[in-house]
Amino acid sequence: MEKAVAREVAKRQNTVQVDYKTYNPQPDLAPLVKFYWTLNVPFDPNNQKQKIIPDGCIEMTFNLGDKIKRYISENEFILHPNAMVMGQRTKSYYILPVGNVDTIAICFYPHGFANFVNTPLEKLVDKEVPVAELFGQLAANTLEQQIIQAIDTQERIELIEAFLLRKLNDKATISNIVKSTVDTLLKTNGSTAIKVISEDNLSKRRLLERHFKKQIGISPKQLSKVIRLQATLQMLLNQKSETLTEIAYENEYFDQNHFIKDFKEFIGITPKELLGNENFALSALFYK
Structure with missing residues (x-):
């Protein structure tokens, strides 16, 4: 019975035009960055809320498409910042794009993100924090604009890695x-x-x-x-x-x-x- 239901879920997923890809980091960042990912999904008015499950990782995401709702109750929601860090999650939550999805993100290992910021990470738990709050307005805005203006994913990853390597060299590594x-x-x-x-x-x-x-x-x-x-x-x-x-x-x-x-x-x-x-x-x- 379980297998029959799973096959039906897979069949439904195959009808959705979803482009999800992952990319490996360069060797100097590989101990800290698990991978980069991109997600492109065209808008569909019939889209359902999607429940996001905790995965033990912290992510920095850049939204190049339309806004994304994060529900805080059955009917209430907030809009994700376009450039944000998603802290550790202790519970699932629902999201719903209001239009086309075009996202690039950095998925850090659980111990990885602490190497790039001074903020205690317990302050980020179950929150979406604008990149500017963690890295400063000028640095964050510059990186976001460079990513928006980049011609392709490879150039965006190169910009992200240059930014992370500069930050990595600023401070001591994790205990x-x-x-x-x-x-x-x-x-x-x-x-x-x-x-x-x-x-x-x-x-x-x-x-x-x-x-x-x-x-x-x-x-x-x-x-x-x-x-x-x-x-x-x-x-x-x-x-x-x-x-x-x-x-x-x-x-x-x-x-x-x-x-x-x-x-x-x-x-x-x-x-x-x-x-x-x-x-x-x-x-x-x-x-x-």
Whole structure:
């Protein structure tokens, strides 16, 4: 039954004219930048709200198309800034473009963005912050105008990388304790317990919590949950396991109930309710 519903979702997605591409960063930025992505979607008056799921990453986005609504309640919304940084997310949210979508973005590893700003990242959690607030009005406006005037994606990426490298050379790199923890969580898809990473040492765990709040924005436990959720979504949407029980087992959840509880905490619905839900067509695209 689950596979039949998943096939129907895929069939619906194939009818939408969506152009989503990813690009690798240059070697000097690869430890900090996961990838760059572009998204182009022509306006369709029948478009549905799309639910965006936390992914454990911080993104800087430049909107070259029409405005995008972010809903703060069932009917109330705010408009995304055209150049913004999206902080760590602890919950899902809905967006809806008001016209054509034309976006380029930088997806940073969880530990990556702290290398470029002095602002404690806990201040960015569940927020969209204009680039100018973090990098200064002149630098932000100059970069945004250069990106708008660039002739193609490759030139835009070169401009972004030149900007990031200048910022990277301005300040010290991230603390080793945070980076090693993030590396462990990424390698194990979030399944390694934080008490294991901190060697069951309460003082070390508290130190880790403080560093994470400043340099990642959320706690180690929250990040591990998000990373593990990403792995389960990948399996669920690409039909890589026959049952939800198998998905829970392969991602080292204690049991299926634990899996469903974490799923509902971040997404708001059960895994079965996700399949076939039109509001997740955009999020599902990123896992294909």
